[in-house]
Amino acid sequence: MFGHINRNLVPIKAHYFLYYGATGPIMQFLPTIAKQLGFSGLLVGTIYTILPISGLIAKPLFGALADKFKLHKIFFIAFQIFLTVAFFTINFIPQNENSAKTVLTCDKYTFLELCSEKPFSDLNSSKIQSTVTDNVNCHLSCTVISVKDFKAFCDSWHIHEYCFLIEKFTLEQIKHFGTIEFEAQFNESYNLPLANCLNIRVFNASFANEDVHKADCAKTSFRIECRMWCPKVPFLNNLIKEINSIENPRSKQISWNFKWFLWVSITSWIGMAVVVSIGDAICLDLLGDEKNKDYGKQKMWGSIGFGIFGIGTGYLTDLFSKGDEIKDYTCIFYIMLIAMIFDILISTTLKKNCLRDTNEPSVLWELCSIGKEGRVLAFAWWCIGAGMCTGVIWNFLFWYTEDISSNNTQKEWLKTLQGLLTGTQCFLGEMPFNFISGSVIRKVGHINVMSLVLLTYSIRFMAYSMFSNAWIFLILEFLHGPSFGLCWPTMVSYGDKVAPPGTKATIQGLVGAVFEGIGVSSGSLLCGYLMDNYKGVVTFRIFSIGALIWLSIFWIWQLLLRKAKAYPLQQGHTHLTSYVSPNDDTVFMAMSQEMQTY
Structure with a gap:
């Protein structure tokens, strides 16, 4: 059955299958990974303006070096390792932390007032109207202003630590305790968009000691300024980014994690360009002049790997994300790592180390x-x-x-x-x-x-x-x-x-x-x-x-x-x-x- 298989071509077939299966899912999801990290569309567009140019420079440069010093196989394997490390590094890039000023008001019920200088965009407004997720959290850091604020938390939310502070310390001493930090729990279906503001009904508050308190104000009321982080609530996170871009135009400046992402993307793209160009040259050399027409039969394994891995990794990402809007892409990077390790091991068995001179x-x-x-x-x-x-x-x-x-x-x-x-x-x-x-x-x-x-x-x-x-x-x-x-x-x-x-x-x-x-x-x-x-x-x-x-x-x-x-x-x-x-x-x-x- 397998008598007519050319054993010398099996490694290159396996390379195409594993290589495109490993890198394909990363490339297809890379823009959405960048979006989840907090980068704007313009920044992502800038990345994909630079990447093709870097590839066009890398191919003839490293191809010429490989031809001159007859190091095709060494370059082939070295750049496989190079791009594997670069791609895997992306998994450890942290998200941008977006925060915005908000006002926590409590008068019978507790609300967060999230306001912007301009009306929210139509897209975000429509998402406000249609989102009905229950029991989501945002982190709040509220500034201490007066004893009244602590008393309100003590009397209405029944937080005994703050009652103790009021009894034992003066206002100046209380201020040294810093800010009030807690997780505000709410249901998105209770959001009330009003003009340039969004009022978010808070039902519960969870503190560092994991005590959960009902956020109602039956005895007293208060109004306190806070900062709000919502990394796990995409539509609110987008609103916060929109507020920041309006109020602080300089907030669009390039962040350190964007620079990290950009350079890792460039290095991985260069690695891909060199591996593909030298890999195809090795394949054609293995085939020889008389069987160049069989090139497609080898490269088709790359198409098969790309399609299979692309579908499979999409499903696994959803499976490991457990229904969360913030997707967990970890499985994609580990699948890439395993597949590339096998690809590198198989590539070492290729029998060609140098190729005939080619005209670039x-x-x-x-x-x-x-x-x-x-x-x-x-x-x-x-x-x-x-x-x-x-x-x-x-x-x-x-x-x-x-x-x-x-x-x-x-x-x-x-x-x-x-x-x-x-x-x-x-x-x-x-x-x-x-x-x-x-x-x-x-x-x-x-x-x-x-x-x-x-x-x-x-x-x-x-x-x-x-x-x-x-x-x-x-x-x-x-x-x-x-x-x-x-x-x-x-x-x-x-x-x-x-x-x-x-x-x-x-x-x-x-x-x-x-x-x-x-x-x-x-x-x-x-x-x-x-x-x-x-x-x-x-x-x-x-x-x-x-x-x-x-x-x-x-x-x-x-x-x-x-x-x-x-x-x-x-x-x-x-x-x-x-x-x-x-x-x-x-x-x-x-x-x-x-x-x-x-």
């Missing part, structure tokens, strides 16, 4: 001559637009599903949903359309397929904005096929088609640089800014309209080229008259680049 794309040397080609410029325009749309899907689709998940059922199984979205994208979107891309392009033509990609993205973004139930997105993810599933094969084959003589390698390098370095980067940055300021629905509608505008300009450009008779023969490039369709190797190489970028 010399993008910079040929930019001037290539820039004169009208069709190449139009192609670059399309690559930027497609890259911007792809950046939104990669980095902010899960973010958006979290924003629109309003009821407890959606929140409880949100990571399972996100894992299923990944599986749908991989198995029912990308892979089928990757394989039929050659036939589609042959029948429709490159320009029409490019137009179809942008049009599908526009429809997809508008559809996202029209539904408030994120589970419906499972149906919409079939559009991932005609959008992103056709995108990479079309770019690779058309890049080969329009390349002037002697510049094919340069064009392919330029395609990746434009798509990732300009398109994905700028799309992520813009989307992060819009998500912060206009929220998800408006953001996706802006990108939907933007994709149509981008498509219109692309078509106008094509019409002008036709009107100017900018056909291949008129340009003197007879090589362009022949049709170039993506073969199996092209498709799988496209999938390789696609998975590396994600």
Whole structure:
């Protein structure tokens, strides 16, 4: 049964399965992890502006060093260890602690008054109205002002420690005891939004000695200023962040844990870029020139690992989170660690230590001559637009599903949903359309397929904005096929088609640089800014309209080229008259680049 298996290729198959299975879930959940840590959409967009650029720099740099000193296998294993340590470090980055001033008032009933200088955003206001979670807690630190405050706590809440303080000490002595610290327990269904304020009905107060006191004021009343922390109550935590951003614009400045997250992300991305590029080179060298067409059969194990691990880790995250809105991602990092350890051990069994010399794309040397080609410029325009749309899907689709998940059922199984979205994208979107891309392009033509990609993205973004139930997105993810599933094969084959003589390698390098370095980067940055300021629905509608505008300009450009008779023969490039369709190797190489970028 297994007689025809090439044993030399088993380690590389296992590498692809374990590597993409280990890193895929981290990459798909990294934006939502950043959101849970307290980073704004703009900061996350900034991160994903920097990451593709760092990868583009790292690949040729370390690839050249590996070629020069014949250290491919050593670099391959070293950067696997490098990215494993970097990824695992993310698990220990603490959340930003957000606090806001509040007033604790007690007059028969106890309320917390949380106020802002401006009205709360529509999104947060709607969540205030719809949230009905029972028995949640916020931490309060209330400043001592007078003996009356202590007396109120003593008489109304029956806190005997404060009664003792009043009897034994003067006000000046009492002030030395600092602040009153306790956990305020309330039910979110009793929140009362009034103008720029939210009044939160407090039912119980829990102190350090674990005594729980009923928060009613039958005998006396008081009003005391406090500070409020609600890290485990997402909608209140978001309100606190909104208040801080309004009252203290400088609070958006980069925090130390953001710097930690940024540098760890950069180092892990560099590690991924080097491992993928050298790993593919090792795979092709193992296959040899005569069997390069079998590359896809090896790389498909990466697709399988990515899909399986993506779905499984989403479910496990929800399972270990036990229904909490604040998700516990610990299992993802430990699964990554275990899978990467096995991957590293298996990689040591690879029999190739050095590879044949390869020619890296010399993008910079040929930019001037290539820039004169009208069709190449139009192609670059399309690559930027497609890259911007792809950046939104990669980095902010899960973010958006979290924003629109309003009821407890959606929140409880949100990571399972996100894992299923990944599986749908991989198995029912990308892979089928990757394989039929050659036939589609042959029948429709490159320009029409490019137009179809942008049009599908526009429809997809508008559809996202029209539904408030994120589970419906499972149906919409079939559009991932005609959008992103056709995108990479079309770019690779058309890049080969329009390349002037002697510049094919340069064009392919330029395609990746434009798509990732300009398109994905700028799309992520813009989307992060819009998500912060206009929220998800408006953001996706802006990108939907933007994709149509981008498509219109692309078509106008094509019409002008036709009107100017900018056909291949008129340009003197007879090589362009022949049709170039993506073969199996092209498709799988496209999938390789696609998975590396994600």
